[in-house]
Amino acid sequence: DGGITQSPKYLFRKEGQNVTLSCEQNLNHDAMYWYRQDPGQGLRLIYYSQIVNDFQKGDIAEGYSVSREKKESFPLTVTSAQKNPTAFYLCASSIAGHETQYFGPGTRLLVL
Amino acid sequence: AQSVTQLGSHVSVSEGALVLLRCNYSSSVPPYLFWYVQYPNQGLQLLLKYTSAATLVKGINGFEAEFKKSETSFHLTKPSAHMSDAAEYFCAVGDSGSARQLTFGSGTQLTVLP
Numbered sequence: 487d488g489g490i491t492q493s494p495k496y497l498f499r500k501e502g503q504n505v506t507l508s509c510e511q512n513l514n515h516d517a518m519y520w521y522r523q524d525p526g527q528g529l530r531l532i533y534y535s536q537i538v539n540d541f542q543k544g545d546i547a548e549g550y551s552v553s554r555e556k557k558e559s560f561p562l563t564v565t566s567a568q569k570n571p572t573a574f575y576l577c578a579s580s581i582a583g584h585e586t587q588y589f590g591p592g593t594r595l596l597v598l
Numbered sequence: 599a600q601s602v603t604q605l606g607s608h609v610s611v612s613e614g615a616l617v618l619l620r621c622n623y624s625s626s627v628p629p630y631l632f633w634y635v636q637y638p639n640q641g642l643q644l645l646l647k648y649t650s651a652a653t654l655v656k657g658i659n660g661f662e663a664e665f666k667k668s669e670t671s672f673h674l675t676k677p678s679a680h681m682s683d684a685a686e687y688f689c690a691v692g693d694s695g696s697a698r699q700l701t702f703g704s705g706t707q708l709t710v711l712p
Contacts, residue, residue, distance in 0.1 A: 490641075526607065528688060528702040529642075544699075576641055585630040585649065585692040587700060589641035 488513045490590035492577050497595045499564065499571060507562045507593045509577035516582035518560035522546060523574040523592075532575075535560055536582060564595060572597050600625045600691045604703035612711045617661075617676040619706045621689030624670060630692035631672045632700070633663055637685045645687075648672060659683070684710045 490511045499505045509518065517536045521529040531544030535554040549568025554560055560579075564571045574594050578587040605620040623629060630649050634642040646657025653665045663674045672689060689703040 492641075526704055528602075528704040529700075530702075531699060534699065574639075578642075586632070586644065586647060588644070589634075591641045592639070594639070 490577060490579055490588060492575075492590040492593050494593060495591070497593055498598050499595060500598050502566045504563055504565050505571075505595070507564070507575055507577075507595070509560045509562065509590060511558055511560075511577075511579045511590075513579055513588065514557075515579035515588075516557065517580045518554070519578040519580075519587060520544075520550075520552065520560070520562045521576045521578065523576055529576065532562065571595050600629070600693060600701045602689050602691050602701055602703035604687075604689050604706050606706055607704065608707045608709065610709040610711055611679045613681055614678050617674070617679045617683065617708065619674040619687050619689075619708065621663075621672045621674065621703060622670055623672060623689070623691045625691055625693075631663075631665060632690040632692065633657065633661070633672075633674050634688045634690065635659075635685050636688065636705075642688065645674070679708075679710045681710050681712070684708055 493508045519534040520532040523529050530546050532550050533552045535541035551563045576592045577590040580587045601624045603622045632647045633645040635645050636642050646655045648655050648665045656662045661676045686705045686707050688705050690700045692700050
């Protein structure tokens, strides 16, 4: 089955710690996206990538970093600079130049 | 800049009643418009999309939406609600640039009462 997988489902972060969220897709999509979801605020774009080895900041990139070394993978690192990381994180992908995005199941990040 | 407004953060309907979820958008160019549904602790699932073909768009699970340019609206409807429709619904507008970014509304939580 083609699709987007995100792991882990739940992730706990200690103060001052960097954590990495995984996103993998086998849809052969060129573009990938990371969103943050907070209650009552919809989804906000963190980073996106349209091609391997290239990525762009979204609306709320501060405190986050990404890499795009492979077409199928787009990991997100939540750094210690992100002071309010508790949220639901969603990864999405799309065919390059196409408007429809498909979403993974999400990772919930909690702070200990 | 694009924006999306979803009127009503919570909507309750009785089972079998009409579902109407409201979405208004602002966009300087003809938009792409989407409705997504999210069940608890899950990702978003595409319900339907408008891409400048027919103004009445039919989606999955009996939902449909009508694009009204004069009202800058894209309201989501379903003639008869089912218990399984209880979820959060998001309206989104996509730009026509190369990045194809989406701007989401804040969501509407639909409750279906027995």
